[in-house]
Amino acid sequence: MSRRALVIGGSLGGLIAAHLLRSTGWDAVVFERNEEELASRGVGLGTHPQLIAILKRAGIDFDESMGLTPSKAVCLDRNGKVVIERPTARTLSGWSRLYRALLDGLPARAYRLGKRLIRVAQDGDGVTALFADGTAERGDLLVGADGIRSAVRAQFLPEVQPVYAGYVAWRAVLDEADVPRDLWREMVALYAFCLPEGEQLISYAVPGRDNDTAVGRRAYNIVWYRSVSPEALIDISTDAAGHYHAAGIPPPLIRPEVVARIKADARANIAPQVAEIFVRTAPFFQPIYDLASPRLVFGRVVLAGDAAFVARPHAGAGTTKAALDAACLADSIRAAGDDLDRGLARYERMQAPFGKALVELNRAEGAYLSAQLKPKADRTAAELTRDLGAVVDAHIFRSDQVGGMVAAHGLDVHVNAPF
Numbered sequence: 001m002s003r004r005a006l007v008i009g010g011s012l013g014g015l016i017a018a019h020l021l022r023s024t025g026w027d028a029v030v031f032e033r034n035e036e037e038l039a040s041r042g043v044g045l046g047t048h049p050q051l052i053a054i055l056k057r058a059g060i061d062f063d064e065s066m067g068l069t070p071s072k073a074v075c076l077d078r079n080g081k082v083v084i085e086r087p088t089a090r091t092l093s094g095w096s097r098l099y100r101a102l103l104d105g106l107p108a109r110a111y112r113l114g115k116r117l118i119r120v121a122q123d124g125d126g127v128t129a130l131f132a133d134g135t136a137e138r139g140d141l142l143v144g145a146d147g148i149r150s151a152v153r154a155q156f157l158p159e160v161q162p163v164y165a166g167y168v169a170w171r172a173v174l175d176e177a178d179v180p181r182d183l184w185r186e187m188v189a190l191y192a193f194c195l196p197e198g199e200q201l202i203s204y205a206v207p208g209r210d211n212d213t214a215v216g217r218r219a220y221n222i223v224w225y226r227s228v229s230p231e232a233l234i235d236i237s238t239d240a241a242g243h244y245h246a247a248g249i250p251p252p253l254i255r256p257e258v259v260a261r262i263k264a265d266a267r268a269n270i271a272p273q274v275a276e277i278f279v280r281t282a283p284f285f286q287p288i289y290d291l292a293s294p295r296l297v298f299g300r301v302v303l304a305g306d307a308a309f310v311a312r313p314h315a316g317a318g319t320t321k322a323a324l325d326a327a328c329l330a331d332s333i334r335a336a337g338d339d340l341d342r343g344l345a346r347y348e349r350m351q352a353p354f355g356k357a358l359v360e361l362n363r364a365e366g367a368y369l370s371a372q373l374k375p376k377a378d379r380t381a382a383e384l385t386r387d388l389g390a391v392v393d394a395h396i397f398r399s400d401q402v403g404g405m406v407a408a409h410g411l412d413v414h415v416n417a418p419f
């Protein structure tokens with residue numbers, strides 16, 4: 001009889017884990033707290049070759065229809081003039097493009113909605129997941145893929161909490177049809193940066209609604225990092241009724257004056273091409289956090305994806321790391337045969353140093369943004385000034401960097417492993 005894995009969290013990390021465990025003969029079932037399939041807000045997602053290769057292992061052939069590839073990276077100054085230009089080729093997809101493909105590839109009975117985990121219990125024979133609806137599920141293994149505010153991690157590592165990095169990512173998406181045509185033509189093939197002092201904005205075209213990459217049906221995606229003090233974060237995370245949303249304010253509840261202010265700042269500070277698009281959107285923000293778990297395995301319970309480590313998004317590698325976690329977990333368990341504990345120990349030995357290294361890489365990259373909250377006199381030289389060309393180059397060579405890290409941690413064996 002096949003062994004059963006309970007995967008908690010039905011986003012990209014949980015879905016990839018379920019696919020890869022199933023491909024090694026496990027009966028993996030995903031339990032997602034939301035009542036309905038997850039909505040993406042249409043945001044873009046940077047990919048790396050390792051993610052694409054692991055998706056192939058999961059049976060998802062990531063072809064051109066799953067992303068767009070700009071040909072040039074440019075940095076635009078405040079007046080919209082190109083001040084840096086470099087060739088680039090990085091596939092930019094959409095969160096929902098991957099979600100849809102992963103979900104469609106699972107049998108319906110393996111993806112259970114409306115299942116909010118509240119507690120895990122273990123005994124000599126396995127693990128029991130207890131859900132808020134009063135039900136319980138039994139398995140041989142439980143994978144906590146329940147994200148930055150993981151209930152699984154909270155039970156086993158209550159002291160590990162996300163640490164606010166001192167800045168947020170404002171995010172915005174606009175349908176191609178709503179972008180003035182000349183502007184679309186100018187921007188569609190660009191991976192465009194705006195780098196006003198103390199800030200970082202990146203924008204590019206992505207698959208549109210219904211994950212469409214056809215002409216006329218794509219979308220434009222903007223990610224804008226800006227420093228926000230902890231006090232100001234509480235203010236912008238408080239809705240019009242005065243309720244503070246500590247775990248993230250739902251976009252429709254962001255107060256209109258907060259949205260009006262960010263749009264006015266866009267007009268004042270960023271290239272007019274990008275500002276023109278931004279002001280036509282309904283932007284929302286995500287606070288940026290660091291989080292590193294000192295352990296990943298607790299008996300038959302493991303942490304994976306953002307539940308285990310949250311790296312700031314500069315390397316665009318969160319989903320790639322979640323995919324590597326899943327591949328390493330499935331391979332380690334398979335290689336260990338009947339000795340599940342040995343397989344899980346190997347998983348922790350491989351993924352813990354990699355997760356930590358990814359958090360540190362991104363923390364270093366975001367140090368300049370975090371430092372904006374310090375008085376100028378207290379900042380280091382690197383925190384005071386930035387080499388704009390280096391910021392652009394870091395993004396262009398990102399996949400080489402991530403690939404180098406994967407190889408240095410001995411994880412490349414999990415990328416293309418045949419099944």
Ligand SMILES: Cc1cc2nc3c(=O)[nH]c(=O)nc-3n(C[C@H](O)[C@H](O)[C@H](O)COP(=O)(O)OP(=O)(O)OC[C@H]3O[C@@H](n4cnc5c(N)ncnc54)[C@H](O)[C@@H]3O)c2cc1C
Binds near residue numbers: 011223
């Ligand atoms: C601004 C920003 C930009 C980013 N850009 C990129 C990018 O370009 N490329 C990239 O690879 N990554 C990017 N990321 C990171 C990426 O989103 C994540 O690292 C990645 O998707 C892994 O997510 P996950 O599945 O582990 O967790 P999540 O996506 O957070 O999913 C956790 C799931 O668990 C569910 N859940 C939570 N609690 C419970 C519970 N108690 N019971 C049941 N279910 C529960 C949640 O509802 C959710 O569906 C970005 C992140 C941010 C903030």
